[in-house]
Amino acid sequence: MSLTDALLGPAPDAGPLITHYDDATGERIELSGVTTANWAAKAANLLRDECDVEPGTPVAVLLPAHWQTAAVLLAVWSCGGELVSDPSTAQWVLADADHLDAALAAEPGGGVVALSLDAFGKGLSGLPAGVIDFATEVRVHGDEFVPWEPVPGDAPAWDGASVDDVLAAARAAASDLGLSSGDRVLSTRSWSDSTGIREGLLAVLAAGASLVQVVNPDEAALDRRSETERCTRRL
Template sequence: MTVTDALLSPLLAGDPARPLITFYDDATGERIELSGATFGNWVAKTANLLRDECDVEPGAPVAVLLPAHWQTAAALCAVWACGAEVVADAAGAEVALADAEHLDAAAGAGVVVGFSLDAFGQGLGERLPAGAVDYATEVRVHGDHFDPLAPVPDDGPALAGADVATVVATARSRAAELGLGPDDRVLSTAEWPVATAGGLVDGFLAVLAAGASLVQVRHPAGDQARRAGTEKVTREL
């Protein structure tokens, strides 16, 4: 069972129409809300892209050089759905997923997938390095269902050296320690650094493990207390 199977599948089997991630970017005014079903479709599309176009296989190191964003959440779950390992350093990685600010740092990977993170799905255009894959334009053609080619063992690598079983157990443990439950609506402005993993576990994986709903804010500005009320937030990270 992959990290994605363990943490996301129960949410999709329960109430897939319920909001899973609500994303704000206060620098652009963007707000997008994804149900569990819609998020699951993005995960599947991304996993198919990684496997079919980037040859990502179980155990492969995939560098994730992306900010805390709903597309990053889908990309992380897609990497794990493929049975691959999320790492922080592109040097030696088979594939690197990077936004425009981190394309130079991604150059050490075998394949670079560039993320524009554009709210309207525009690609990186001329900013995309030669030979790189433009996520926004390529992901659309891939299917909404992903079938792994082989089972992923619990001791397979998953996150910065930790195996699948450890990542899942840590996420569930942190959800309990933070007191998160399935009825919670969690507001977070935390980043998700892969190198330290703590922010990623608390800010994303523990929320999934709890069966809660995440309100993720990038470039936070203005009255977050008012937003918390509007979004019916029960917990803040």
């Protein structure tokens, strides 16, 4: 079982799994567990078929807290790739427009995948030659994914930590945060470091809870949003 399968296994049977708000733009996107899995599968097919990501391939992700970031993280782990914090050690770097220069400067051996994070699927224009435009390419890939080979529990998944270790850490974080199945978690946490990703995303999934992620939060609106979204916990 891949890390992605383990994380999505406890997903709620009904209702949203990830709800993304950007208070700077007014964007709201809601994904069910099935839709999240489909996006992760489409992204995994892209990474496998076009980038040759397979068990052990190091991949860096330079992206903000966003539903597409969740999809590509899950995609990397579906392929058995290893998430690495240092892009200079990566074979592939996935980045948005704000981090594209840093991704290119890392000179990854495979290349760069650029994400526009556009709510309507618009790609990025004027990309350097060889950079893959995620929004354009991902749409042609299937929403079911079967890896080339099973991903063992002792395979590296994140900066040398194994699949089993990352899953155990996510479950421990969920316990420490008091998250449980059925919780609806409102979070404004950044995913810019390992702690933010582990506690702000993986712990929520591992607990079988659902996530309401707010970026560029309007602090005055959070209490009302928590009530509207029927949130039970806040990070």
